[in-house]
Amino acid sequence: MTRTPLPMQVHDLSHFSRALSRQLGETSPPHLTLMNMLSRAAGFQNLQHQRAVQAAADRLGRTKSHIPADHRLIERTLTHFDEEGRLQRWPSKRAVQTLALSGLxxxxxxxxxMTEAKVNAILLAEHHFKDxxxxxxxxxSCGLLTRQRDGSCYARIEKEPSTEAKTLISRLVACRRLRAADVLSNPPSQPKRA
Structure with missing residues (x-):
């Protein structure tokens, strides 16, 4: 028999933790330990991680989704892109690299x-460090592209992006639209013929 998920939302973790502590009585761990345990049960590393994710979500103006996104990771990844949605530099942290590649x-x-030349052309248009x-x-290696052994044919691997990748991609799409609109309104000047 399958269980039906029972959603629960807690508006104040501290208040909830105190109420739970009263129910547990003398066997209850200290307040901060209990709050860290509740944060881990909700999918965070600890209370500090939960606070950082919520603060980043507030800064990004995003509401919480059903699957909690690591808004701090999204925010860190966005700092590696310029205002037009191009990757400025190669991130040093693996998690940020992987998320940035999802944006590409x-x-x-x-x-x-696609041929290797076509893949390279797309990538060159979307980053600044020419690699x-x-x-x-x-x-x-991250499972985002596939290629033939001889390198003659590349293709995008179709899969559902992570919650973080969806948020990042939506931000980058908005930046790329502004870039496209700017190019349309300010086309490059044509050289004059003699």
Missing amino acids: WSVFPSGTS PATLRRTMI
Whole structure:
């Protein structure tokens, strides 16, 4: 027999923790220990991590989803992109690298085979540090792109992005739209013919 999930929302963790402590009586751990236990039960590392995620969510203006997103990771990843949605520098932390690559993954056409040159052209348009080979190889190792053994054909791997990736991609899409609108309103000048 399957269980039906029973959603629960706590508006004040401290108040909830005190009420639980009263129920547990003398066997209750100290207040801060109990709050850390409740934070871990909710999927966070500890109370401090939960507070940091909530603060980042507030700064990003996002409401909480059913699956809690690590808004702090999203915020850190966004600092590696410019205002036009291009990756400025290669992140040093692996979690940030992987999330940043999910942002690049979103620009590749789905269900389309591409040559290495086409993949490189797409990547060069979306980053500033001129290293499409590193991006391409890391995207393959992260399961975002696939390629033939001889390197003749690349394709985007279709999969459901993580909650963090969805949030990042939506932010980057908005930046890229502004970039496209700017290019349309200010086309590059054509050289004059003699």
